[in-house]
Amino acid sequence: MFARRFAIKCLHDMKTRRDIFQAIADPTRRAIITLIALQAMTPNALAEHFKTTRQAVSNHLQILSECQLVKPVQQGREIYYELQIDKMKEIDKWLEQFRKIWESRFDNLDKVLQHMQKKQKDETKPKKD
């Protein structure tokens, strides 16, 4: 029973996995993230903050949930939205790995250029008798 639910969740996650950069590109969504980073909030509380409709906020939360940046948590009768810190860190992790790849390439190139220039110097040196 548990295995089946887990499998369904995995498939669901894969299908609805959303473009995370697009999700955080929206300024209202970024503001929502900033707020709930401090404490989990309900859609109503968020709507008050933005002077916007509850529906608009729910749409934003839906998008953020789909890319797993926020998670709904039931507390009593209310649903609070929590920030998933791990997901934010994941973006930075990929960027960091990407940066390291470039760093390594450039270190290689430094050495290659040094070698090229030394070779050129040696070739143009006047021959000693």
Add this chain to the structure above:
Amino acid sequence: MNQTLLFDFSVNKETKTINVKREFAAGTGPVWEAWTNPEILDQWWAPKPYKAETRKMDFRKGGYWLYAMTCPGSTEFKDQLSRMDYEEIEPKKRFSGFTAFCDETGKVTPGSARSLWSNVFTENNGHTTVAISLKFDKLEDLETMVKMGFKEGFTMALENLDQYLETGV
């Protein structure tokens, strides 16, 4: 890493662009040569411990560079190659192109993202700064580039190497 040479790495998450700037202690002549001559590219393009192997290079507008990444003692990525299709080229000044993963024949891997690159070369006092701009479509593309080309083992290898260099162990 040489601390006195400029190295800038910034990401614009909204425009999905990565910008890299790196200064090299050489003029645009040799630097351009290093970026466009396959024999030299093979010496530095792959981050250690990998090595790039050019299969085909046609450096002109509409041409492309086809290369493999190899790792000594490993058959990892044996059939996984990369290609860079050249768009605009201004000799010793700039070039741009699309990059994607492909097979031995150069056929783009289905589902492989194409990222647009542009490289600009500027000389100043005998040093050359290369400004690289890489535009991709989705976070997943970035993940794929990092994952497919360089699995987590690679990052661990880098960390091991760092540690080795620091402690000599």
